[in-house]
Amino acid sequence: MTVGAVPFPTAEAATGENVLAAAREFARALGESAEFQSYEESADRLRNDEVAQRVMSDFVAKQRSLQMLLRLNAVPAEEQAELERLRQTFLSQPAVAAHLKAQDDLTALCQAAAGVLSQRIGLSFAAACGPGCC
Numbered sequence: 001m002t003v004g005a006v007p008f009p010t011a012e013a014a015t016g017e018n019v020l021a022a023a024r025e026f027a028r029a030l031g032e033s034a035e036f037q038s039y040e041e042s043a044d045r046l047r048n049d050e051v052a053q054r055v056m057s058d059f060v061a062k063q064r065s066l067q068m069l070l071r072l073n074a075v076p077a078e079e080q081a082e083l084e085r086l087r088q089t090f091l092s093q094p095a096v097a098a099h100l101k102a103q104d105d106l107t108a109l110c111q112a113a114a115g116v117l118s119q120r121i122g123l124s125f126a127a128a129c130g131p132g133c134c
Contacts (some may be wrong), residue, residue, distance in 0.1 A: 026113075035102070035109045042095070042102040049095040056096070059086040 030036055046052055062083050069075045075083070090096060118124050 030109075030113070033109060035106045039099075039102040039106040042099040046095045046099045049093070052090075052093040052095040055086070055090045055093055059083075059090045062086050 063070070066075050066079055066083060069079070091100075
């Protein structure tokens with residue numbers, strides 16, 4: 001069985017010492033998947049996009065400056081509007097949009113893989129993982 005281009009061994013094949021080999025094969029296939037490659041390429045483009053980096057820095061700086069007020073839900077309307085404008089400017093950058101799309105695609109692949117793993121092992125793989133797993 002495969003999820004995307006990532007193969008999953010049969011339950012019979014994934015026993016004993018074959019488990020480690022199957023995990024390595026899975027990791028290799030995941031790393032070679034179109035979704036992972038697209039994610040890595042988009043991350044590189046984002047890191048090297050000076051405009052996107054500047055816009056991100058502006059947004060993060062504004063967000064940090066308002067951190068306490070945001071926690072208290074006490075941000076003045078004009079500051080909230082400025083923060084939202086900076087957020088929209090950041091999200092409208094082509095490198096950011098491409099990276100978010102690639103991230104969503106990779107997340108979907110990982111969630112599908114987790115579903116198959118859960119089915120194969122008989123328990124919720126995502127619930128057994130820590131936060132941020134899938």
